[in-house]
Amino acid sequence: MSENQKNKKRVIILFGGRAAEHSISCISAGSVLRAIDRDRFEPIPVAITKEGQWVLPDVDPRNWNLGDGAMPEVNMTDESRPIMIDMAKGADGFFALLPGDNKAGSAAIGIGVLGDMTAGDVEDTDCEWLGHIDAVFPVLHGEYGEDGAVQGLLETIGVPYVGCGILASAVCMDKHFTKILLRAAGIPVTLGVTFDARLFDQASHFKENADEIFSAVAAVGLRYPLFVKPAWGGSSIGVTKVERQEDLVAALYAAYPYSWRILVEQGIDGREIECAVLSTNPLAEPRTAWPGEIVLDHKQSEGDEFYDFDAKYTDSSASHVEVPAKLPPKMLQKIRDVAVRAFSAVDGVGLMRVDTFVQEDGTVLVNELNTMPGFTSISMYPKAWAASGIDYQTVITELIDSVAR
Numbered sequence: 001m002s003e004n005q006k007n008k009k010r011v012i013i014l015f016g017g018r019a020a021e022h023s024i025s026c027i028s029a030g031s032v033l034r035a036i037d038r039d040r041f042e043p044i045p046v047a048i049t050k051e052g053q054w055v056l057p058d059v060d061p062r063n064w065n066l067g068d069g070a071m072p073e074v075n076m077t078d079e080s081r082p083i084m085i086d087m088a089k090g091a092d093g094f095f096a097l098l099p100g101d102n103k104a105g106s107a108a109i110g111i112g113v114l115g116d117m118t119a120g121d122v123e124d125t126d127c128e129w130l131g132h133i134d135a136v137f138p139v140l141h142g143e144y145g146e147d148g149a150v151q152g153l154l155e156t157i158g159v160p161y162v163g164c165g166i167l168a169s170a171v172c173m174d175k176h177f178t179k180i181l182l183r184a185a186g187i188p189v190t191l192g193v194t195f196d197a198r199l200f201d202q203a204s205h206f207k208e209n210a211d212e213i214f215s216a217v218a219a220v221g222l223r224y225p226l227f228v229k230p231a232w233g234g235s236s237i238g239v240t241k242v243e244r245q246e247d248l249v250a251a252l253y254a255a256y257p258y259s260w261r262i263l264v265e266q267g268i269d270g271r272e273i274e275c276a277v278l279s280t281n282p283l284a285e286p287r288t289a290w291p292g293e294i295v296l297d298h299k300q301s302e303g304d305e306f307y308d309f310d311a312k313y314t315d316s317s318a319s320h321v322e323v324p325a326k327l328p329p330k331m332l333q334k335i336r337d338v339a340v341r342a343f344s345a346v347d348g349v350g351l352m353r354v355d356t357f358v359q360e361d362g363t364v365l366v367n368e369l370n371t372m373p374g375f376t377s378i379s380m381y382p383k384a385w386a387a388s389g390i391d392y393q394t395v396i397t398e399l400i401d402s403v404a405r
């Protein structure tokens, strides 16, 4: 190892994952790997397949881009090298097996069944130590990555990591509980009602439960259009705008594959303004970037469209971001204040994107909190910082420097 390499912080860039946003995470990680300051850091890309296997990928994530057509995906192949973690060794406990060692389970990797181990088996175990890991950057979106699960694993083995801890990650992954904490902190959120769809009749696609659903919606005073969404979801997957009562039950059923807890919310006629928060010193007030706006460029029919999956990722002409949002300075400041309060209300650490609806009368409603916001170089989070004087590479550097040891 050269002297130069020794001084670099070694950071696992963890990406992919078991969630529906696997591909988005791959693209975010590709951007991070392109931008990271290689004079200061030695990034080690580690991918998680959709099945949950951790591997050194056999592809270079830097080649992945949004708009390339096919969405990237990491699979276990003959070339990929499975990762093993020795829990007790903590930050020194990461190992990579040789390619192909994944084929036949424990026998192939030279690890005998406990009690059946011979010296030969141990020597056959071609497992390479990844060296000391100074930090992990979980560039993971959605379940098992952004929800406190990976954070809990890293806490357990004692490896520092970028971003929110277990509590904030878990709370923000669930839109129902996010709203409870925000409301308790006096931060306005969208009116709505939450259902436990496990209690509904699957066989009838919830049709049997229609009356009870309609009356619960009426009881809180919701008026159409409504938005139906899974409590833990992302990228607008499973989200439906519902214009008429006849379509409500089908929308709940459509959200159910993603989460049994389902929110039905008042449709808000407002602008979607997002505020990036960066906090690299727990003793200082979190910093906020200029709030940015998602502007939808082609609405097929007025009022019919929202910021859905295609607008976010597959159709680059569908929307663009504007930073700062075209709002009066006082309004921008109000949104930044709300963002700081929301970040603190859920015990945020490191980074967060606070998504709001800003209504005509100046009301700022917090819609959701993202603890690992889209992180490609063209995503709102890095773009908002760039427009506020902190470039993408510096954001990455600050986030890692604040935790690495």
Ligand SMILES: Nc1ncnc2c1ncn2[C@@H]1O[C@H](COP(=O)(O)OP(=O)(O)O)[C@@H](O)[C@H]1O
Binding pocket: 190, 227, 229, 233, 234, 235, 236, 237, 239, 265, 266, 267, 268, 269, 272, 306, 307, 308, 355, 367, 368
């Ligand atoms: N209550 C609502 N009123 C109006 N639009 C909404 C509402 N809830 C969600 N949306 C629209 O749906 C999109 C996705 O919903 P969101 O709550 O942000 O979930 P996700 O985690 O999938 O991004 C939002 O960006 C917005 O365009």
Ligand SMILES: [Mg+2]
Binding pocket: 235, 236, 355, 368
């Ligand atoms: Mg959103």
